Amino acid sequence: MASSEITRHLCVADARVGLDPEGYLVDIGQWSPAVAEALASEEGVILEAEHWEVLEVLRAFYAEYEMAPAMRPLVKAVGRDLGPDKGRSMHLMRLFPGSPAKRAARLAGLPKPTHCL
Amino acid sequence: MHHDHDTPAGDLLVILRHAPHGSGWLREGLDVALVAAAFGGDVSLLFMGEGVTALVEDQAAGALDQKGTAPTLRMLEMYDIDTLWVEAEALARFGLSADELMLAPRVLQAEDSAELIRRHARVLTF
Amino acid sequence: MNLHIVNRSPASYRVHEQALAAMGPEDRLLLIEDGVQGALPALVRHFEAIPGRLFAQREDLESRGLLGRCDGEVQVVDVEGFVQLTEQAEQTLSWY
Numbered sequence: 001m002a003s004s005e006i007t008r009h010l011c012v013a014d015a016r017v018g019l020d021p022e023g024y025l026v027d028i029g030q031w032s033p034a035v036a037e038a039l040a041s042e043e044g045v046i047l048e049a050e051h052w053e054v055l056e057v058l059r060a061f062y063a064e065y066e067m068a069p070a071m072r073p074l075v076k077a078v079g080r081d082l083g084p085d086k087g088r089s090m091h092l093m094r095l096f097p098g099s100p101a102k103r104a105a106r107l108a109g110l111p112k113p114t115h116c117l
Numbered sequence: 118m119h120h121d122h123d124t125p126a127g128d129l130l131v132i133l134r135h136a137p138h139g140s141g142w143l144r145e146g147l148d149v150a151l152v153a154a155a156f157g158g159d160v161s162l163l164f165m166g167e168g169v170t171a172l173v174e175d176q177a178a179g180a181l182d183q184k185g186t187a188p189t190l191r192m193l194e195m196y197d198i199d200t201l202w203v204e205a206e207a208l209a210r211f212g213l214s215a216d217e218l219m220l221a222p223r224v225l226q227a228e229d230s231a232e233l234i235r236r237h238a239r240v241l242t243f
Numbered sequence: 244m245n246l247h248i249v250n251r252s253p254a255s256y257r258v259h260e261q262a263l264a265a266m267g268p269e270d271r272l273l274l275i276e277d278g279v280q281g282a283l284p285a286l287v288r289h290f291e292a293i294p295g296r297l298f299a300q301r302e303d304l305e306s307r308g309l310l311g312r313c314d315g316e317v318q319v320v321d322v323e324g325f326v327q328l329t330e331q332a333e334q335t336l337s338w339y
Contacts, residue, residue: 067189206264
């Protein structure tokens, strides 16, 4: 669940974006592509087209269901929206190594996924 | 099940007996179902008693913008939770029919409840 | 065999009906907390569908002064009996 506690701010252009203790946006309304780029660059990642399309899937998922998906539904949503070749956990692991559901949700401005470890 | 001899046994059956908004039980039950499914479990849901009202169309957020459960219910298919049962007795009590409910639940006759429970390795009531 | 536990009074709630609807032919029903009111002769009719398979928690009856008023159909179990019922059951389902 989204925490409402702001522990630090990310400065993007003129905006100060509040982040919760785990680095997720406190207010999804503050998200922009520039915010995603700033969060990614903190992780040493440069977002490519394949990242962006997954972030779009996540934002559409959240708009529809009001929750950030765990890995199983993320794989399914990516497969549905971007085709079966990309709807595989290997593809997501390559783009967002470690915990794809969490890392991608954070970059997409979503709260931390609730239903995964 | 008289009409579903092919229904496989599942890992977990979550029985939802509470209405949306009135308490947190419905959401808690759905959370447990989603966690189990996220870890690869084969999860089914049974809507019993007041729980049947969770499936009524046209639900909205509550007072103070409290989130509704309808978006979560629509999300179930993304977690591959697609075996949903609704108790015939509950439909009758609320004057509802299964075909006007969201997610097209299957109707469970009273005499089949025990068998449905027996087919699941684990059953949790909420 | 599953054990079903009901903690609501049949005088005020229909929770016991849900438990009964979910019970298989071998399943047992244990009344606890306010549920033990169902062990009274005036209320035990709610459980006539499960002869010989109705239990009630002794401590909850005692604390409510109902132990001596239990219907003869009801099998009274103490904490140890409760544990045994749980161990004999494949699963325990709580109805609350």
